[in-house]
Amino acid sequence: MLPPAEAESGSGVYNAKLGMWVFLASEVMFFTALIGSYIILRFGNPEQWAQPGQVLNVPVTAVNTFLLICSSVTMVKAFAAAQHGDQRWLRIWLLATTFIGASFVGVQAYEYLQLAHHGFLPSGYREGHELAEAAAQGGAFKGGPALPASVALYGATFFTMTGFHGFHVTMGVICMSFVTWRAFRGAYSAADHRGVEVIGLYWHFVDLVWIILFTIVYLI
Amino acid sequence: MTQAKSHRPNYIGIFVMLALLTLVELGVAFLTVFSKPVLILLLIGLAVWKALLVALYFMHLRFETNRVRILVIAPLPLAVIMVMAVITEYVW
């Protein structure tokens, strides 16, 4: 009988990590559909977009962006703690990540409510509200140039892109809570902390998408 | 697994870079008078820089095998092709 052949090396990473990277590739395509459509629609109808900061609240969102970046740092610190088998700091960093992530969603929800209140919806201007009135009179909102006559595409793309990002963050927070709970039950060790690494990848991805979104939605 | 993480990045250092780049972005967007195309190029460049930092150091792509990197990069040309092709509906 011949000896068995060498095991096939495959990708060189364990299944869960490979699976998460593969899944993230599909997520890149999903956001491509949304962000790509935004780029295309804006290219074709640039007059429907207000200047940065006219409609959207850039200062608050900039702080929110900073928060999300912080949560990526706490996440990677949690992973480093897991690598060393440091249970205490693993739990602390994971809790921090969960909490900051939830805050991000909260701030975004607040932002949405503010926008709706001022009169900016996925369908564009909201009849009878501030923004609509200001635009109708050819005026501005927070100083600067006049508002566009219609912001239908602006509203549609803004809410869809940031909304689905927010949905992904929410899913991330739910999974992060589960991983945190598992950490408190001592499920992760220096030898095996796959769960922490895998949720970390998802979390960093969500942060990465936001880095792109913040720039192209709020600053351009 | 430990082999891939033998070089440990300076996470706090990367964090400071990310915070700084965000501030620079805000500055570029509001405080200067670049022409629109240059502005867009600068801002996207800064955003890509930040994204790369997260991907390479937080997601540890810097230390992964080529196979994993290829997997990750694969969707990007498709995204570019789709957007560029449809934009030709407006130009060309």
Place this chain on the structure above:
Amino acid sequence: MATTAATFDQATQHAHVDDRSFLRRYIFSTDHKIIGIQFLLMSLLFLTLGGTLAMVMRWQLGFPGQAMPGGGVLPETMAPGGILLPEFYLALVTMHGTFMVFFAIMPLLVGVFANFLIPLKIGAPDMAFPRINMASFWIAVPAGILMLAGFFVEGGHAGAGWTSYAPLSAMPEMSGVSWGQQLWCLSLVILGLGSILGSMNYIATIINMRAPGMTWFRLPLSIWALFITSILVLLAIPILSGAAIMLLFDQTIGTHFFLPAEGGQPLLWQHLFWFFGHPEVYILILPAMGFVSDIIANGSRKPIFGYHSMVFAIIGIGFLGWIVWGHHMFQSGMNPTLGMTFMISTMFIAVPSAIKTFNWMGTMWRGNLQFHVPMLHAIAFVAMFVIGGLSGVFMAATPVDIYIHDTYFIVAHIHYVLFGGSLFALFGAITFWYPKMFGRMMSPFWGKVHFALTFVFYNLTFWPMHEIGLKGHMRRIYDPTQYEFLQPLQPLNRFITIAAFLLFAVQIIFALNFVLSWFFGAKAGRNPWNDTGLEWSTPSPAPHGNFERTPTVYHAPYEFSHPQVTEDYLPQDRPLEGRPASAPAGR
């Protein structure tokens, strides 16, 4: 690197008796084989439904405005007095396409066979993520229910075609359909999630869980095809999901992505849909090509001719499939220069398919041909796919497409590749792997009868569609006789209708063969087809955990009629004495 990864994922599971409850074993199973069979039963039901819808459509086309026999059961909103309403006809057209593409062919090719074959043919005990695999199926079920629900809602089901073009699909006030279209969007988004999770599973499994010795170039072509297909699913379906969500928003929350009134772009829908849609059609054919390769090698008792070029052709089709989508849009009003680039890229994509066709023929040449039922279907696949592919070359030429777009010439093409291609391959594949699934053989006699009758009636149904299409018969029209120039074609329309009825009726033979063989078919041994794949080393049906011991792979697939072996096949996991285990790649 290999040992570190394997530390967590080593195949420690082996074949064993599963002693859990009935619910855990057969309903909420994590066993890839059971999940594959679950997809099989679900998809065959939807295939039957899709066929039924087609029969109702064909009645209307063959005998426009006449009351359909049995049509009295349909409600007034669909067919008062058994006479189909135009709106209902459009819903039939839409749902025939939708059910067939998304709930029949795709799950049959991928949900069934990727699930069933991959671990068995690469020597793994199960998928990389068995519980996510289970989730994939149980996500598809509510998606199917939502899609069915559309028939029962106010306004009727979606009626904008399976391609759901905006602005018609985005404007309930124009189409009269609101809930139906929304259910369509929602169902596909949900199904899409299941598909994406599935493809992630298949990719990770194939990359990471191959048995020792199963190098990339020793993988059977069915697995290569399923691997590339899974990559296409992974990257294309999310585009559809995004587009469907935007369409749903246009219908419900007042956005204007695709509505021109406020600057939206109907063409954006078409670009997004077909950017998904073209890889989708390769998703619908590549696995079929893979099964056909396995079956033709088996039926010819010869290795596949040009195995490496087959692999590169599959990869080539996978790559090129991303840059041809505009050929569905030549008549849309898109940028003509962009259209020209699509014409060129589309011409190119014929090449890898042609390579495969010649290789199949080369495999059969001077083979010791066994015309068993799977082989008959596989040979039919090659012939029918060539016809479908050739009509595709006509369409690739934009000036020709200007004339034949949205005619029955296109419908003929679609059905030659999807029915003549994919479905024949599926009949062959189901027959071929039936013993491994159920431990029994399907009746060869009735299999041959079914094949012969299906082949005849299928060609009688779809070949004339080339004819009427060239004479100007448009797609998706309710009553051809209202156009004077189409009236002379009506006899041919009736002919097609009758052939279609016979084609559908004949499928009862397959259905009965499938169901009755399950209980009364001849018991199958481990390797009833004398095949070389790893799955034939397991008992029939394959047990939970698959292999008694992790197999070791010693050679390429398709080692039939090997000069140093007495039998005319050499299984991949049986060594040829005296040869080293790590032989050079490919041999």
